Amino acid sequence: MDTVPPRRRRAGREQLLAAALRLFLRDGIQATSLQDIANASGVTKAGLYYHYKTKDEIVLDVLKPLLDALPAVTRRAEAHRTHAAQVDEVLGGLIEIALDERAGFAVLVNDPYLTQLLSQQPSMRQWWDDTAALLLGPDPDDQTRIGLAMFINGLPGASRDPAMAPLDDRSRRSHLLECGRRLLRPATGT
Amino acid sequence: MDTVPPRRRRAGREQLLAAALRLFLRDGIQATSLQDIANASGVTKAGLYYHYKTKDEIVLDVLKPLLDALPAVTRRAEAHRTHAAQVDEVLGGLIEIALDERAGFAVLVNDPYLTQLLSQQPSMRQWWDDTAALLLGPDPDDQTRIGLAMFINGLPGASRDPAMAPLDDRSRRSHLLECGRRLLRPATGT
DNA sequence: GTCTATACAAGGATAGAC
DNA sequence: GTCTATCCTTGTATAGAC
Incomplete structure (x- = not known):
């Protein structure tokens, strides 16, 4: 019947989400108060409540791309056959x-x-349990476990470190991947 | 003249700080509201204001041991003669x-x-610049810089990771130290 | 769909009694 | 030195006009 209208039905919403994430x-x-988000996005405070019922809904919608992307990574990795390939897929x-600010x-x-907000739904924890198991392999040693903890906790900070600024995207990826490989290598001696 | 009286003049204050940090x-x-701190420490909300003028003062006093300990580490390391010894002293x-919850x-x-609160005083940033220079040595490569960023950002999280729970303190230290050594090793090839 | 006005609760901070 | 009572501001959320 009618063609899809070119008007962007959710333009305000997208502005709102971008401002909130920033x-x-x-x-x-x-x-970050709703007032702050309203000011930064050009919508009034009450206007936010047309789009969302609560602040928590805004938070979850802001992070929706992330919450969808993480399980996708793990699913992709599970398709690989060798453990090494799976690890590289997950790390990559x-x-x-992490490098995508958005x-x-x-x-x-x-x-x-957010930790508290997400802990109410067990899906996130389930995802991490699965992913950690994939990365660590069967019967991991303590050093590898702790290396993984350092990688996952340090990744966001390292991604936003000033040392990253002068590098191109390919270098950033390869340096971070190298960090992960080093940390996940099983202990040799000791 | 008179001996030091055994009464603990700042017992309330210490309870207060311990509760706040927790x-x-x-x-x-x-x-964490002042009400929360008051409830957890047994003092009333107004009672806090006998000890401190503002919430920021409480925050800074809670972290005072940390803010004193960090420069002390760097000073101790500077006394060493070889770069390797300096690095191990700082990492250790x-x-x-990081392992000391308090x-x-x-x-x-x-x-x-806190980042915002501390950025007002340049001493913290100065400390980190000095310490990073000490750890990286002259003319560091990008991989080492990023490895350091991952270590410092990941250290708190790794210290509190569930994988740490069953380990004794000596094992914890040595595993974390191994993480630091791996991350700070200069890139070989590429 | 978006704004104005406002209700209601919570947080930081102060005054003054004890 | 610690408590009671209170003030002021800010924050979340809602009602209702346009």
């Missing part, structure tokens, strides 16, 4: 996400508010 | 601090509120 990254979720995927990976790992 | 670590600084010192290292690295 503020969440800079100031943290708690410190996580690095890709994903908000830094918010996810750091923010206590 | 809450800061669990919920973040922003999410940082790990020691130090609140996790709060320092993660919390945006």
Whole structure:
């Protein structure tokens, strides 16, 4: 019948989400009020409530791309046959996400508010259990476990470190991947 | 003249600080209200204001041990003669601090509120510049810079990872030190 | 769909009694 | 030195006009 109209039905919503993520990254979720988001996005505070019922809904929608992307990485990795290939796929995927500012990976790992918000749904924890098992392989040693913890916790910070600024995207990826490979190597002696 | 009286003049204050740190670590600084601290420490909200004028003063006093300990590590390291010894001293010192829950290292690295609070005083940034220079040595390559960023950002999280729970303190230290050594090794090929 | 106005709760901070 | 009571500001959320 009719063609798809070119008007962007959700333009305001997208502006809103972009502004919110920027503020969440800079100031943290708690410190970002709805007033702040409203000011930064050009919508009024009450206007936010047309799109969302609560602040939590905004937070979850801001991080939706991230929450979808993480399981996708793991699913892709599971298709590989060798353990080494699986590890590289997961590391590469996580690095890709961490380097993408829009994903908000830094918010996810750091923010206590979000940790509590997500802990209510067990899907996130389930994802991490699966992914850690994939990365560590069967019967991992302590050194590897701790190396993984350092990688996942350090990745967001390292991705946003000043040392990254002068590098091109390919170098960033390869350096971060090298960090992951070093940390996940099983202990040799000791 | 008179002996030091055994009464603890600052017992209330210490309870207060311990409770505050516990809450800061669990919920973040922003999410911890003075009411929360009061409830957890047995003091009333107004009672806090006898000891401190503002919430920021409480935050800074909670982290005072940490803010003192970090420069001390660097000073100790500077006394060593070889670069390798300096690196091990700094890594060991940082790990020691990160493993000590009371130090609140996790709060320092993660919390945006604190980042902003500390950025007002340049001493912290100066300390990190000096310490990074010490760890990286002259003319560091990009891989080493990024490895350092991952170590310092990942250290608090790795220190509190579930994989740490079953280990004794000596094992924890040595595993974290191994992570640091791996990350700070200069790139070989590429 | 977006704004104005406002209700309601919570947080930081102060005054003053004890 | 610690508590009670209170003020002011900010934050989330809602009602209703346009």
